[in-house]
Amino acid sequence: METSDASLGDxxxxxFRALVSECVSLIDTTLHQLYFKAKLDPLAGWKFDEKALGPRHGRRLTDKFNWVYKITGKFLHADTEKKNFVAIKDLRNHLQHFDPPSFCYTLEDAATWLNQVIDCGRLNWAIRQCAGSPLSVPLIELLLQRAVQFVPEHPAAMRVPQPDNVGYLSTKPQAVEGGDV
Incomplete structure (x- = not known):
């Protein structure tokens, strides 16, 4: 890894790459646990219609959010958390496949992602609430993480918002392919 400041190191x-991957796995696993709980040991009032739920594999992970309502009858009120989860999932895909084979980020990007990790915990909690499932100690620990705030080296210096051609946005697949950023 080449950086202008090698102190962070590999x-x-x-x-960080493992953390991002684990966030995606946390949500995917939770949704599959809900699916199997509904199939094998449903709670009162739950519905399990395998055809209506669709396949467990070979589909978009975000489509599985529909399972929550179809099984529990409760709406998953977590729009911000789902949006931030999708950003983490897209980042995970990039970090796992390196397609495109470039990666760049600013500390502002890293602060945003670390806060989105907390939102992945909130999304997990929202799914568990719909399912009537209690919190676990590791999930509580994630939910109690303080938000990350980027603090520049010279806080008094005037800063402009990070443009789309700087940091991670400059290496996202859409930017490299010449699409919209």
């Missing part, structure tokens, strides 16, 4: 990047 270990930080590998840990």
């Amino acid at each position: 270990e930080w990047f590998q840990s």
